[in-house]
Amino acid sequence: MLPFTYAVRNLFRDPSRLLQTVGGSALVVLLLTAAVAFNEGMDRVLSASGSPKNVMLVGKGSEESIERSEVPLAAESAAKTSIPGLASQLNTPAVSGEIIFQAPITPPSGESKQGQMRGVLPVALLVHPEVVLLEGHFPGPGEVMVGKLAPRKLGLAEEALALGEMLVIGEQEFRISGRFAAPGTVLESEFWLDRNDLATLMQRDSLSAVYVRLSDGEPEDVEVFAFQRNDLELSSIREDIYYDKLSRFYGPIKGMTWLTAALVAAGALFGGINTLYAAFASRIREMATLQAIGYTRGALLVSLIQESLLATLTGTLLAMVAALLLLEGRTIAFSMGAFELSLSPAVVLTGLVTGALLGTVGTLPPAIRTLAPALPKALRSN
Amino acid sequence: MTPFIDINQLSKTYQKGKTSVTPLEKLSLSVPKGEFLALMGPSGSGKTTLLNLVAGIDTPTTGQLIIDGQDIAGLSRAALAKWRSRHVGYIFQLYHLVPILSAFENVELPLLLSKMSRRERKAKVESALELVGLAERSGHRPSELSGGQEQRVAIARAIVHNPGLLVADEPTGDLDRESADNILRLLRELSREHEKTIVMVTHDPKAAAAADRCLHLEKGQLVDEPEPATFVA
DSSP states (O other), X not given: OOOHHHHHHHHTTSHHHHHHHHHHHHHHHHHHHHHHHHHHHXXXXXXXXXXXXXXXXXXXXXXXXXXXOOEETHHHHHHHHHOSSBOEETTEEOEEEEEEEEEEEEOSSSOOEEEEEEEEOTTHHHHOTTOEXXXXXXXXXXXXXXXXXXXXXXXXXXXXXXXXXXXXETTEEEEEEEEEEOTTSGGGGEEEEEHXXXXXXXXXXXXXXXXXXXXXXXXXXXXXXXHHOGGGOEEEEEHHHHHHHHHHHTHHHHHHHHHHHHHHHHHHHHHHHHHHXXXXXXXXXXXXXXXXXXXXXXXXXXXXXXXXXXXHHHHHHHHHHHHHHHTTTOEEEETTEEEEOOOOHHHHHHXXXXXXHHHHTTTHHHHHHHHOSOHHHHHTOO | OOOSEEEEEEEEEXXXXXXXXXXXXXXXXXXOTTOEEEEEOOTTSSHHHHHHHHHXXXXXXXXXEEETTEEOTTOOHHHHHHXXXXXXXXXXXXXXXXXTSOHHHHHHGGGGGSOOOHHHHHHHHHHHHHHTTOGGGTTOOGGGSOHHHHXXXXXXXXXXXXXXXXXXXXXXXXXXXXXXXXXXXXXXXXXXXXXXXXXXXXXXXXXXXXXXXXXXEETXXXXXXXXXXXXXX
């Protein structure tokens, strides 16, 4: 085998080629890492948002969009009394009628942007146990409680929506009464208001959904309730299934993310292979000389791959540092809410495998072409 | 006495498109151990093909090619590579040194193919560089050496693993007269004092005169064996 130092020194034979290879592989790895982090983040937030213990009662025909759903107010009290096996706390059954609405929100400084609002009563905390109050208090009339990622959804820094600040929703002002977290769920980018306030603001006398949290009851019990109360025109759907369906709705967006990353990566890969073709072509005679000395093609192929791997793994390292600086913790807003990008082990592994594949698979065609010519001919090449 | 190189009815045919070319046809030749043999002939006469076959970097189409008692005609590519690493030193017209390696590291290359300690390698490389008169330039890269010095490094690389056979393809073709004479003197010394069998292809009659014997090839056949001119070292 050729010494490893031979591969290391060859890297610096042509600094511009080294720069191209390192830069190209860094770009490919960064893009694929971003694509994986994006899709993983979206999947994570949508899958974490739904609990299998929660069943949603929505208006018939609105199973795929809660915002279009209309549920009569009477459904909430009927659910409390009719559904067996409900979770409860201090004899309060975990049944929460909620209004979900997208409306323009104007922050104290800045322009108006669409935000997701949820009109709730305190019982909502029983069906959304992942919600934790970070500071302040639950919103009363004229107040709004802000999710931890909600400022990012409006394009603002977290501290821009501090307690006591006023938000204009619709044409009415609301004072920020509290901040809450709901780690990893879409709730974390919502604005929670008093349900009656939101009903007045939106001039509606119906709910969007009634959330039911089960203790020892079965989702089928809720389904039977919806079926029996035909007059309320309800459908029941498990909350995790609802978000799973939403996740599928975002499939094309995720597909486009992959496609874009793959196209740019393919471009960079072919560019890199082309650079290697040129670089290795100038070394055909050197490779033939080493063969004449007694080195096998396999040993030389390993050396060429080592050389490329060094460059692509350096690019991968740079890409990982860039991802750490640019991607880690960055909040991405989408129509349902927002999620944070995270360099999870799977994301890092994707980056490393991509870098390694670029260095090996990308090197094979130009390396084989360099080592393929018959020795007598290769020794005479310029 | 068994010849070091024993060639019987050796032919080489290449396929060039739809036509086949035979640069070497039914050639027979014997070279005793320690002989310095020069091969001359016009372009396309088959001398480089013969050199490549003897060096084991090409394989014959038919015939027998025995080097130091071993028939290498039927060896596989990998076996030939191994054989070359032990038995052959190749000297090229354009030196073919690896530009990113120092003289020492270039000479060390053949030794990295055998199991040898770093200390042993160092001793052998220093000895080879000493023999070619370049011990003090071992740390220099090829770009920092003259053509004659590069060829000396190439010769050190060819002899460092102590092969029985040296093949040289126009070793003085790219050198000025003085450097060429120095290289030829070195090759004669290797042949006479170190018993290396040398096969050298050359167009230069003065270079051929340094050899013990000169063979002429034309159209893949040996034509005559004129007495070599006297080499004045």
